[in-house]
Amino acid sequence: MKNPFEKMPTVLTADELIDKAFRRAERAASASTPRGGPRAKARQREELRVRTVSSVVRDNLKKILDRTPGVSELPEFYRELVDTLVDRDQFHRSLAHVNWAIKTIRNLEQRYAEKIRYSRNPEEIAKLRKSFYGRVADVIKSIADDLEYLNQARNVLKDLPVVDLELPTVVIAGHPNVGKSTLLRALTNAKPEVASYPFTTKGINVGQFEEHHLKYQVIDTPGLLDRPLSERNEVERQAILALKHLGDVIVYVFDPSEYCGYPIEEQIHLFEEIHREFGEFPFIAVLNKVDIADEEKVKAVEEFLRSKGLEPLRVSAATGEGLEELKRRVIELVKPMVEEQARKVMERELKRYREESGL
């Protein structure tokens, strides 16, 4: 799976684009070997300049449109993230202006090329070409703000996280140092990748594991699901909202050893916040570091979790204890969703097939 904006090109500023087009036109003109008398030569050379300027500008602008996906067509996870990073209306308006510029320059090219071709006077031919240059520069300058905006947008959008939207996804939560990253590494055999996530300095960690030929994705989100809501800003809240479209199960990690530096009470408090926030999600509560934790503390957390209707699971990301059971529970919870998803895909395909074959 790729970042939908991965292919979006750097967007030149208006001045850079004008410069580039004019330079390329000069190069093309000096490399050309027009035939005929002075008038014919002038005509060919100036027409070549006009055509080159137009095609360089249009190719550049068209590349932006071709390689930028429409936000409205993106999967919800990305749509939510994009909305936090760019103003969607402004983004689409800028793309529409680029489209307008392409068409306008195309029209100017046709008109001026024709005028040049029918002109009898070399001086007038040069004047026409200059006037064309001026018109093109005006068009590009009129979308200068749009180009700048699109380039800024591109610079943030290219850092969207790369995750597989099709895979059932486990999101790990819990205080810092409770063992989330260790757990992710222990669950997913391959080395987890760090995917950039524009809302945290550390990015998110993504790993996968496979069970019975089905793949599962595990995500650890440093800075997002490891501290109280009150400490999060608007953008981070939005980033958490996006996670809701991606995740299927929350694995909440406790550290009853308290080596993480957060007392049990504080851990319980954060758990309650996240449990409320992700109310619609199935939760698996794990008690990590049981290899070094006091039995008393472990029992205290277990008691609390049972009072919430959850069946806690003892694990040690360090020794591997309980991890098979954890995977089994993840799969058990996710399986109905995977099957439901598969059913929907099949129905969709079937419907399309019926429509296409006119049944």
Ligand SMILES: Nc1nc2c(ncn2[C@@H]2O[C@H](COP(=O)(O)OP(=O)(O)O)[C@@H](O)[C@H]2O)c(=O)[nH]1
């Ligand atoms: N003894 C023990 N230490 C662990 C366990 N899991 C993690 N740790 C240690 O706890 C510290 C914090 O772990 P880390 O995965 O970085 O926590 P995170 O901040 O939640 O990602 C590290 O020093 C780990 O080696 C465990 O099950 N047992």
Ligand SMILES: [Mg+2]
């Ligand atoms: Mg970590």
